[in-house]
Amino acid sequence: MVPNDDKISTFQLGLIIYLTPIGVGIFTLPATLAKDVETNGWIILILGGLLCMLIIYFICDVGKKYSSLGLVETLKLLFGKFLGSVLAFPVFVYYVIFTAMEVRIFGETTKMYLLFKTPLEYIMVPILILAIILARNGIEAIARFFEAAFYLVAFTLLLVILIYLPKSDYSNLLPILRVDPLKLLKSVSDSLFSLSGFEVLFLLFPFIRRPEKALKGSLIAISFIVVLYIIVFVQCIARFGVDYTSTLLYPTLSLIKASDVPGAFIEGIEGLLFSLWIVLIFTTIVMLIFAYSIVGSNLIKQKEIKHTAILFLPIIYVLSLIPDSIAETFELTDKLVMVLGYYTIIALPILMFIASKVKGARG
Amino acid sequence: MKRFIILLLVPLILMGCWDKTEIEDIMFIYSIAVDKVEDKQNDAPQKPFYEFQNQNLEVTFLVPNPAKIQGGESDVLEEITVKTQSLPEAIGMIRKKQNREPFFGHEKLLILGEKLLKDDKSLKCVLDWIDRDPKKNRSAFVVATKNVSDLIKVSPRLEKLLPSYVIGILKNEAKVATMVSVSLNEFLGGIKSSGMAMLPIINRQKDEIVVKNVALIKDSKYVGELDDRYIRGYSIISNKLHEGKKLFMFKREVLSYNITSSEAKIKLDEENGRLVFNVDVEMEGDVEDYIMNEDILKSDIIKELQENISKQFEIELKEVVRHFQQDIGYDYLNLKSWTKKHKYDLFKKYEKNWDEAFRNAKFNFKVKSFIRRVGVIR
Known part of the structure; x- marks a missing residue:
């Protein structure tokens, strides 16, 4: 019997780290990589994954030490009350904007492929409401939902891979390592940010039953995501070639669309896959809402995180409708990544790692 | 209050009807x-209607x-x-x-x-x-x-x-x-x-x-x-051939060879500022017709046939490449992307004027064909 104490097991933690980063990013990722580094995207993905693992190590090292405190409390402990709050505030803003953009891109994509006439707002509002309902129920409910969703997703992904494996031209992946090394290093950030979402790990430490095992669980989860991303990238390149992939907006969706199952007894499986993808997006949105409500309630010293989640719902809705077009949405997302993403994903963990070492040496 | 909230949620469930389309x-x-x-x-530059x-x-x-x-x-x-x-x-x-x-x-x-x-x-x-x-x-x-x-x-x-x-x-x-x-x-x-x-x-x-x-x-x-006749050569060089026939001459008779699989291996070198493609083709197939009342079931006859077919394929591929190089003048054989994939340095060198390099390139063919089956009569 699993105790009802608002704690999650290591397996559940791994699932959260696995399902949170997989969201709208997986659709655009092959195009971004193909544009920047041509066929070497899979190398970049591995490098990005390794970098991500390093950051996870930092996070876990700090998190284990102060496992009963959340992110904000840890920051306050390490940097003092005022400075700690100041450092935590951008993280909150990051999560709020990230949620808004995720919801918007979800709406845009759904409108383009599935619901052509339904207004954008009516696509976004229900998923927001459903996500809020789940996020309000606390980490345990979320973890259990993720468990349920995982098997569905894992099975389908396996099916899709089996469909595509034989009919592609894998020589499209050559040549290897024939681009400017500087360009390669620059695009590592592309692949790191395609994994963004893993940083919720920081907020989860107070909820983990055995914090000392968090590192192992998260590392396994990240490596599984990297494998999935590599498969998607390789399939896109093998099917479309580099030049064509980089002109597509959602290469992954076009790949699904271009499927021709041998024997052709099923056609147009994209509808099926699309509905499963909505589950993946939903898990991302739920976790992001949960993340901002934790940070937000710690910042304003509100005990019930449920209330914070609802409080910022209108802001998220309005924010997600600010970009006028899909082009603007992508630009805004890039800007978010440039400013707040670097801070939350790279700068803050390193800063906290150093501070905790200094503090540990002193104390 | 609870009923009111449920009432508010009803439109959200009904929104699925927005995109309803009847198949009729x-x-x-x-x-x-x-x-x-x-x-x-x-095209006048500015008009009220287009x-x-x-x-x-x-x-x-x-x-x-x-x-x-x-x-x-x-x-x-x-x-x-x-x-x-x-x-x-x-x-x-x-x-x-x-x-x-x-x-x-x-x-x-x-x-x-x-x-x-x-x-x-x-x-x-x-x-x-x-x-x-x-x-x-x-x-x-x-x-x-x-x-x-x-x-x-x-x-x-x-x-x-x-x-x-x-x-x-x-x-x-x-x-x-x-x-x-x-x-x-x-x-x-x-x-x-x-x-x-x-x-x-x-x-x-x-x-x-x-x-x-x-x-x-x-x-x-x-x-x-x-022309249709050049397509077989194109398919062989770009490895797209699944199955197909070739008519060939043997002892002054036109016979048919049914290719069941073909694999081309390309090697690329550079000689005196010109590209040299060495193409090795290996194919399998069956003989579909032969001279009546002559025994085909001897390994030296099969060997002779194989050599004959290979030689005629070499002539054919040479002609196909010549056609692409001289009459058409563009690289439809996808050799540019092949070079990019396998010989990146040479690709970089000739990338700017690839068509020129393709036209001047030298091709050597080596075809090895196998006859696996000859049908049910000797």
Whole structure:
């Protein structure tokens, strides 16, 4: 019997780290990589994954030490009350904007492929409401939902891979390592940010039953995501070639669309896959809402995180409708990544790692 | 309060009805045929309207009529034709004369007229429209034809619908060496990445449709035709051959060799500032006919036959390459992308004037053919 104490097991933690980063990013990722580094995207993905693992190590090292405190409390402990709050505030803003953009891109994509006439707002509002309902129920409910969703997703992904494996031209992946090394290093950030979402790990430490095992669980989860991303990238390149992939907006969706199952007894499986993808997006949105409500309630010293989640719902809705077009949405997302993403994903963990070492040496 | 909240949630559940479409209201477009029929040019820089001018394109949508199919009638394909300047305009015009909503998800065949292929601007317009819309079927086949309006009037003898007849012929590509079939995906990929593509040409012959020759497209424009005889060599060099026959000469008799598999291995060197491609081909197959009453079941005769076939393949491949190098002058053998993949340094060196390098390149062929079976008579 699993105790009802608002704690999650290591397996559940791994699932959260696995399902949170997989969201709208997986659709655009092959195009971004193909544009920047041509066929070497899979190398970049591995490098990005390794970098991500390093950051996870930092996070876990700090998190284990102060496992009963959340992110904000840890920051306050390490940097003092005022400075700690100041450092935590951008993280909150990051999560709020990230949620808004995720919801918007979800709406845009759904409108383009599935619901052509339904207004954008009516696509976004229900998923927001459903996500809020789940996020309000606390980490345990979320973890259990993720468990349920995982098997569905894992099975389908396996099916899709089996469909595509034989009919592609894998020589499209050559040549290897024939681009400017500087360009390669620059695009590592592309692949790191395609994994963004893993940083919720920081907020989860107070909820983990055995914090000392968090590192192992998260590392396994990240490596599984990297494998999935590599498969998607390789399939896109093998099917479309580099030049064509980089002109597509959602290469992954076009790949699904271009499927021709041998024997052709099923056609147009994209509808099926699309509905499963909505589950993946939903898990991302739920976790992001949960993340901002934790940070937000710690910042304003509100005990019930449920209330914070609802409080910022209108802001998220309005924010997600600010970009006028899909082009603007992508630009805004890039800007978010440039400013707040670097801070939350790279700068803050390193800063906290150093501070905790200094503090540990002193104390 | 609780009831009030439930009442508020009801519209959210009902929003699924927003996109409801009844199947009776849909017109399933099976095939699109586009050709250019006029050459009007009328572009004043600023005008209040740009609609209904320069209607150079003739677009035909082939739609199966479900009522007729149910009734068991023979002529079940409806042609809906409009004259228009672009395809988005065509859709608008079709909605003015047909009540059902056009649906492109099951579109299986795209027929492009020769005059359209000769006009790169119009062709790009059409292709961009197809590429941009997520609802289009990307595995549809693409063909070229000389006379669209003539072609779509054919009523096939053994099939009910013209597009499935054409698609069936195109699928025979797996068994015929002198034929290619191109899907929308491959076509768009070729045009967008290198500007080069091939399209099978289909034409009407009385009440049948025949695939003959291949249209060559360069920089989104039709540049010429490739004779059927050169296609087998092309398929062998670019490793696209599935199955097919070759007729060869042996003891002053023309015999048939059925290739069941072929694999080409390319090696590239550079000699005196010129590329040298060494192509090693290995193929397997069966002999389909032989001289009557002469014993074939001897290993030295088989060996002799094999050597003969190999030699004739070497001659054929040399001629194919010569044709591409000298008569056509462009690298349709996909050697540019092969070089990029396998010999990046040489690719970088010759990238700028690849066509020149291709024309000057030297080709050496070495064919090894195997006869595995000879049939049931000796």
